[in-house]
Amino acid sequence: MGLIRSMQRLTPARLNALAALIAVKTLDTAIVADTSLDPDPHLTVNLAASVDYGYEIVLNYGPSAGRLKVFVDSPTGATGSLVGVDDTAAFFSALDTDLNFTPTTGVRVARMSGRVLTAGAGAFRLLIAQVSASGTTTVYAGSSLRAWRINAG
Secondary structure, three states, X not given: OOOOOOOOOOOHHHHHHHOOEEEEOOOOEEEEOOOOOEEEEEEEEEEOOOEEEEEEEEEEEEOOOOXXXXXXXXXXXXXXXXXXXXXXXXXXXXXXXXXXEOOOOOOEEEEEEEEEEOOOOEEEEEEEXXXXXXXXXXXXXXXXXXXXXXXXX
């Protein structure tokens, strides 16, 4: 006796649920002598409740003596981790932890990726600031945040 499985129809709503969520910076954001973490005005996506997501963040930034501090902010109750690398170091961290990028000259690239399991729906976003209030640090247009469903929880 064979096992019979029910087939689900592939509807536009199901296809949309599988599509990656992508946010791309369209303008540069300058951080001038400011250590307060604030949401980047472009790098936010909304995640659904009870879903396991993978994500990737790519930042192009021009540091100053103030350097760059980022915080990956997830919906309330979410769990997960991130790994990342810039041109000076690699790191592993829990979500919702400050990360400090130390280069002080030139245009740099940082890449972060990981998984997040949501409890409730909400914004998944990048907060940015300087490590120390000095000069101007810029996060450049073209930086991006992308999240995709791994499975429904």
